[in-house]
Amino acid sequence: MYAIDSLRQLGMKYLERAELANFTFQNDILKPFVVLMRNSRSETIRSLIVDCIVQMIKSKVGSIKSGWRSVFMIFTAAADDELESIVESAFENVEQVILEHFDQVVGDCFMDCVNCLIRFANNRTSHRISLKAIALLRICEDRLAEGLIPGGALRPLDVNMDTTFDVTEHYWFPMLAGLSDLTSDPRPEVRSCALEVLFDLLNERGTKFSSTFWESIFHRVLFPIFDHVRHAGKESLVSSDDEWFRETSIHSLQLLCNLFNTFYKEVCFMLPPLLSLLLDCAKKTDQTVVSLSLGALVHLIEVGGHQFSESDWDTLLKSIRDALYTTQPLELLNALGFENLKNNNRVLIGDLEVNSGDSPSIKSDYDGVDSRQFDVSDNGRNPNAPVLAKQNSGVQMNTDGSEGLPSPSGSASKSAEAGSLQRTQTIGQRIMDNLFLRNLSKPKAIPSDASVPSSPIRAPEAVEPDIRDEEESSLLGTCRSKCITQLLLLGAIDSIQKKYWSKLKAPQKIAIMDILLSALEFAASYNSYTNLRTRMHQIPDERPPLNLLRQELAGTVIYLEILQKATSGVSADKEGETDGEEKVEGLAEEKLVSFCEQVLREASDLQSGSGETTNMDIHRVLELRSPIIIKVLKGMCFMNQQIFRRHLRDFYPLLTKLVCCDQMDVRGALGDLFRAQLKALLP
Structure with a gap:
């Protein structure tokens, strides 16, 4: 002392x-x-x-x-x-x-x-x-x-900025980095305050930051805020840090996207890494992370899309395309899942039936679909659904009066035989079907004493978990997460086409068509007659087979809508149209006609086979696929009349076969089509 x-x-x-x-x-x-x-x-x-x-x-x-x-x-x-x-x-x-x-x-x-x-x-x-x-x-x-x-004052960018940049960053960067670290503080009031001050500071001073400094800020200050989300493993992040997610993640992602939109001219070169951040998070198995990131993506598009350049749109669409491809639920082709179906279908049916009930942004779009097709257990539900429902409102897809998307065989030839019950298939679809048949070539009989649980589904009693059960549970969680991600990505595409379709150039419009068709082919191939029928034999009759009908239905809605928009201006007079517009219209007409004809052909073929009362499989498949058939028929009500008339010779035989369909909703949609398109042709 x-x-x-x-x-x-x-x-x-x-x-x-x-x-x-x-x-x-x-x-x-x-x-x-x-x-x-x-x-x-x-x-x-x-x-x-x-x-x-x-x-x-x-x-x-x-x-x-x-x-x-x-x-x-x-x-x-x-x-x-x-x-x-x-x-x-x-x-x-x-x-x-x-x-x-x-x-x-x-x-x-x-x-x-x-x-x-x-x-x-x-x-x-x-x-x-x-x-x-x-x-x-x-x-x-x-x-x-x-x-x-x-040396710390910010100067206009055109006043000798290069000579003062090092000194300026030396003073400014530690404050920004310190605030960035505080956003992960366990105390809610501290991290919220740090987040607000950080983005207020950037919004207020950002106009005088150089491009080099902005790049440093994004990579060393802003992106690290989400590192624990981006690089997380398969473990659920919400359970370990639920509070941070609910109170900070949504807000910080929105602030980041708003900052990008505010300083778009200065930071437009950061769009690729920003999209990489959002879509890396979207590829996670945690449903909350997926919903947060794709909600932020939709927010970024809706708020700042009007500033995007043509190259920015190309980058965005390429990123979405890659994400859709990466998140395809290929695990559904795994023999493990089907083996489990045969031995323990009480547990798996409820867990693996894919639906968008977990998805807050798309749930309300399919109220008209038979709920029996999409029953899902409460396991894995998105805890952030109430929070994100409002945030992702831009992803909502209204199916009433909107049109559908291409079925797996959008590129199928018109010359397919009308009597075939199998859908004309692309090479990829045939490979998928072969994989299914290979995995299911030796079906095991279902024990006669196997009980079918009533809804809600409950796990069998006295079953001790083992390694195989854990693998199957992981498989189910991965499949569910990927299916929800696919639905949310489709919602992002829907928000683009609804708000910016008229502003997009021809290459971007064609790219959207191709992305949707590619995404839809997987779901529609999985839902084909052959595959649905094969899976029906593995489960009790009281339960529907595993399916991706929600993905196919969501894609159908968006696809038909953009094809209707692209062909709405088709007329005999081509004067005044640019080569790009004419190319889009021609391609869209070809895709629209091919898609509608393919779905109608499959439906009419199923209807022709349904007369065989002993073959209940056909009746069940027709019932499962009826929502998609209805969407196509409703979409054709709004088809350009000149296009409809040019192809009436191909459509009419297929439509007439559906008149006797035992599905009332299909007949009702068919009647609406006749009134909208055929009534005007009558004398």
């Missing part, structure tokens, strides 16, 4: 004398206090050191120059102290120095002040001190921007 008091007296003697330029004896004489503060285990000694420094500041504040560095080092060490009284005493004096003597904290000492405040913001003894420290960081930022710190 006596030695510390002697050091204090010696320090006071030195502070009484003015320090000359380029000398640092004040800093040197105060260094022993820094060493003691960092290494002493005695609370009494640490408290005494803080009191000594406080006394020096109050009595000699006008004389301190290089000594500020040691002063802030001592206060920085005090910020980590476990004794709350020491932390509060140190912070009160830091606060007083910044508010009353900021002009003394200049040059190199400014960074020590910033680091000290960041450490106080991270202290765990008092959230009140943390919030005040963040507020003081904002004050330091204002002083820095006003030019009170040499």
Whole structure:
């Protein structure tokens, strides 16, 4: 104690004398206090050191120059102290120095002040001190921007910015990085405050940041906020840190997208890494992460899409295409899942039937679909659904009066035989069917005493989990997550075509058609007559087979809508149209006719076979696929009349076969089509 008091007296003697330029004896004489503060285990000694420094500041504040560095080092060490009284005493004096003597904290000492405040913001003894420290960081930022710190003022980008950039970043970056770290603080009020201050600062000062500095900010300040989400494994992130997700993730993703849209001209080159962040998160198995990221993607598109250049749209569509391909539920082709179906179908049916009930953004679009096709257990439901329903409102797809998308065989030839019960298939579809048949070539009989559980589905009693059960459970979770991701990605495409279709160039319109057709082929191939019938034999008659009908229905709705838009201007007079518009119209007409004809042919073939009363499989398949048939018939009601008349010779035989369909909804949609398109042709 006596030695510390002697050091204090010696320090006071030195502070009484003015320090000359380029000398640092004040800093040197105060260094022993820094060493003691960092290494002493005695609370009494640490408290005494803080009191000594406080006394020096109050009595000699006008004389301190290089000594500020040691002063802030001592206060920085005090910020980590476990004794709350020491932390509060140190912070009160830091606060007083910044508010009353900021002009003394200049040059190199400014960074020590910033680091000290960041450490106080991270202290765990008092959230009140943390919030005040963040507020003081904002004050330091204002002083820095006003030019009170040499070299720290932001200059217009066209005024010798290159020569001052290194100095500017040296001052600004530590504040931004410190706030970024605080966004993962376990205390809600601290991380929310840090998030708001960080983005307020960027929005307010961003106009004077150089492109190089912006790139550094995105890669070293903003993207790291989401590292624990982006690089997470298969474990559920929500269960371990649910609070952070609910209160911070949605808000931070929205703020990031808003920031990008606000400074689009300055940061447009950052679109690819931003999309990579969002879609990397969308490929996770955690449904909450997927919903958050794709909700932010839709927000980015809806708010900033009007600024996108042609290359930006190309980048966006390519990213969505890759994400759709990556998230295809290929696990459904795994023999493990079907083996489980045969031996334990009570558990798997409810878990693996794919639906969008877990998806808040698309759930309401299929109210007209028979709920028996999409029963799902409550396991794996999205806990963020209420929060995201509003956020993802832009992803909503209205199926009433809208048209559908291409069935797996959109590219099928018109010459397919009308009597075939199998859909004309592409090479990819034939491969898929072969895989199904290979995996199911040796079906096992279902025990006669196997009971069929009533809804809701319950796991069998007295079944002990083993390694195989864990693998199957993981398989089901992966399939469900991927199916929901596919639905949300389709919703993102829907938001693009609804808001920006007229602004897109011909290559982007064609790209959207191809993306949708590619995404739909997987679902429609999985839902083909052959595959549905094969899977029917593996389960009790009371339950529907595994299917991707929601994915196919969602794709059908969007696909028909864009094809209707693309062909709405088709007329005999082609004058005034550009080559690009004419190409889009011609391609869209070909795709629309091919798709509608293919779905009608399959439906009419099924209807022809349904007369065989002994073959109940056909009746069940027709019942399962009726929602898609209805969407196509309703879509044809709005088809360009000239296109409908040109292809009436192909459509009419297929339509007449559906008149005797035993599905009332199909007959009702067929009647609407006759009234809309054929009535005008009657004399």
